[in-house]
Amino acid sequence: MAASTLQSTGTSEIELTVFTVGDLVCAMENLRVREISAMRPLTKVHHAPAAVRGVVNLRGQIMTVIDLGERFGTGEVPIDRRTRILVVPWGEEDVGLVVDSVEDVMAARVSEIEPTPSNISGVSGKFFRGILKSENDLVAIVDVDALLDFEG
């Protein structure tokens, strides 16, 4: 099912931004990423959902920043030189996703994408749309909407 959603874009090849969250190598369609930003001064929001790391100033807009490690349940992403924020448009706003690092951009054939197992390295499969097996690595393709929808 997951792979078929990707196919429905009508292209046989998709461009992916590859990033890491903890030990997990993840990827997201390039089309979903508006920009990749270095970590910005973060303001904590008390009483916010646990996965919300805080808010940052993105050129005058207040952007909610979600910690993908926290969202995956694998623990908060430690902030260091390599920490990045993936800026993802979501409805009328932009949302930031904190990841450990951004690795690469790669192209993948949709046909190579396999369905998601029920969990990947202990992270629930509901956050993923499929996995891609390269020679020595497993790349989990995230489902951005599932990540951002806190109700589901």
Added chain:
Amino acid sequence: MAVSENDETLQLFLEEAREHLQDIETDLLEIERNADSPGGELVNKVFRGIHSIKGAAGFFGLTRMKDLAHGMENLLNRMRNAEVRAERAVVEALLRAADLLNSMVEAPEASEQIEIASALSMLKSVAPESAAAADRPKVKLMDKASRPVFDLSPSDLESACKGGKSLYLLTFDLVQDVEARGKSPLDLLRDLEKTGLIVESTVRVDRDGLIEGSPQLLPFQILYATVLDEDMTVLLTGLSPENIRKVDPATFDSGKSAPGSGRPAATKGKRARKKSAEPLREPLPEPPMETAPRETTMTESVAIPDAPLSESRSAGILPGGAAAANTLRVNVKVLDRLMTLAGELVLARNQLVQKVSAKNHSEIQTSSQGLSMIISELQEAVMSTRMQPLSIVFGKYHRVVRDMAGALGKDIRLEVDGEDVELDKTVIESIGDPLTHLVRNAVDHGVEANSRKRVEAGKPATATIRLNAFHEAGKVVVEVSDDGRGIDTDLVKAKALERRLVEPAALDRMSEKEIIDLIFLPGFSTASQVTDISGRGVGMDVVKTNFTRLGGVIEIESRRGEGSVFRVKLPLTLAIIPSLLVSVEDETFAIPQVNLVELVRIPARDVRNRIERIGDALVMRLRGRLLPLIRLSDALGMGPHRFQHPETGEWMIDKRERLEDRRGPVDRETRQESARRTHSDRRFHSASAINVAVLSAGAFQYGLIVDRLHESEEIVVKPLGRHLAGTTCYAGATILGDGRVSLILDVMGLSRQLSLRDVGSGEKTREEERNSSRGRDTQSLLLFEVAEGERFAVPLALVSRLEVVPRNAVERPGGRRAMQYRGGSLPLLDLADVAKVGPVADVESWYVVVFAVAGREVGLLASQIVDIAEVSDEVDEQTFRQDGILGSAIVGGSTTLLVDLWGVVRSCLPGWIPDRPAAGGGGERPPILVVDDSPFYRGQISTFLTEVGYEVVQAEDGSKGLEALEARKDIGLVLTDIEMPVMDGLEFVRRIRASERLRGLPVVAVTSLSGEDAQLRGRLAGVDQYMVKLDREKIVSAVETFVAHGRT
């Protein structure tokens, strides 16, 4: 032709219809007021509005809407012609129809299902046309193939031709003549309306309607009445002459008696009114099409425009057309973007100014000042695009006042002033409801029910309600005033007491203004006060909250007999607000200045005196009143996990007690808390002073404890993302000069956080809440300490005096303590002699609480007198019950033990209290009914009485009491509390006095309510005597007296 609903054209039409309808109410009411000078410009205006709605509705295939508009138009037309007077019923019918039209416009997709028959018949019946006129059959305009194009009533035709207008049948092609020119059909209609009247319009899409041979054409036919001649009509419409056909109304009569068939159209129109027109046969020139040769009427001069025409064209606006539009619709999103940019500029300026002033280069400074000014102006200009006039809000009140006054039979005039004052869109949109409430209140409660009363008071019979708006000190003031009866402070007082919103004693100290402000208290206006007219169950507290949310302030001025003014001060905008920046640890927050009352800094040495703990909450003494305190770090749950108690989850209590700990003894602290306190106190460390921002959240105020108070700044409010929608503590965020995001605190949301936590933290808090907010039956208690840290209380009413005795002046005759007192010796008792409590502390001098038992005085030693507090009678009689202690209550945040004075004396000085054997005294001892809702007091009083040999029957409220009196007819005396649920003591006594059988029963009220007022009310109800609760001696002796002598 049904046009898809998301069609832009339809949206445009709906928007325009809304605009027409917006003023219609006001206009109609104005017309009604000027009913004696009919046919004014206003009627015309309403007519035009409705007319254009009708035209466009027809175009969109919204037939119900069209028919309704048509019905209104007819009536309006007759008003215009002074055939119908703008009487109440007429205006009423029009208003109803306008309401219906409004709802259709709001939901066009459902409009075809809306029932309009009754509205239509109302429109017809309010001013019935003469039979002849009504019976006139409709006229059909046919095309050459005898297909009806338009159905018209003769009167429509007549009115269309009024004023020398000619009728034209215009045929536009929607594709070529409209769309290809970049216009919408609506633009077209609008243009045409400027110079004439659209009588009817239709689009033919049915197969038959398609012009033969040219199926791709979409003919849009308009019957148009104008004073323009054919040439100018050609120019105006841009149609080729063959698509314009002049229609002679005379031809409608199809030759039947047409003596004036050659006369101008206008005259024909007039004539037509007098006779009965009939459907016309083949009367019209065929509908225009392709290149068919034009008929007679059009042949004359298709040619060159003459001078006046070119003038009017060069002016760009046609003669008689609407004034050039000086308003412009701007998408709110565009404005928001502009606002964001302007905000960004402001921030950039702030940064620049900061940096530059540090470097001190005068030239850079000059230019940065210039920049600063430009930005301020830009900001203002952008903001002004969001400004809207108050007339949008004020407009609807004419109707509100009229309808309500009508329903209430009051004669009220509404005066409106300052409707052109502008406020931010957001503010305008949100003040409607609370203002409506104020207006309704003024009509319902403000203005006297009877105009005779007004005349007697020397006021005009017609009451005036005034809406006024004006600028003052950078804010907009909106006033709703009436010249009615004013607020009756006595009624307010009575109601506040009845609803237990305020203590009688507190009431006595209040100024008139403070009393009036009581109506803002939650719970002041409740169901019993709700009338159909104004109530709707919304209290003034909600009104106040609504205004507060907008950053507004409301105040009342009222003089009895003269009227009231409700004055609301509103900010111009909500997008940029002055705020105070505060911080806790390294986090900075903004508090909107409008919510800020004052800043209080409590020096470390005063913390102990100024800050108290009540239950689990902190309060601060501020000029004689107690202000609830909340620590921002607590409210936001900053670093909560470390403090949370694993079993009870009571980490909040832990944290809060720390502040209060400074008051208490060290051993208590260690005993209760050290186990849980594993961290150092970050926020109140090292005897630091405490900063409190006193905030007002709607009807109540609280203090927010923060680490540091910073400067005030104008901040740009920005929204938070959707993931944070559930966090009620924030009103948004802003960007500070250093580029960091700072959250704006929602003062009301935070206060809710506080109360949420109160509910969560257990029994004591609930009790406490009841104490403070509901103001139940309360009792004045004297609070004192014996051993340090242990609180005791005795009812103040039982205390005769307080004395101070130096420790070395206390004698110890016979192993007992005593002091020289008024020439005698006063025995001094230490509670520790009786109860398992700490012995009186070793201080320089003791306080002596003097009270009387068995006709003699005795003193109780205390190390410290703490306070006198009003406490509810929620007493826990289980937990701490022991000899000398009646029970416990939470007072001022501490568990306080209630001293059993009588019990103390009995065990320390047994000889003082005469033994009264049960059933002693020889006389008959009837059973006694004790009625009190507090189990504690009921139990106490019962004990007093059973100890001296009475049988006691208990009941928890008046109605239960009555039942008991029914069940036990031998009851000889009633002791009752006054403040009780279900049936209070006063009512209970009234019932007793009203009963034949019970009338002679002695009733003693045991109460904690003091004051002559309360006693008087009791006596009026039939109470024989007042007693203070817990005054065992007096109660017992009163009972004895009444039992012996009955009612006196």
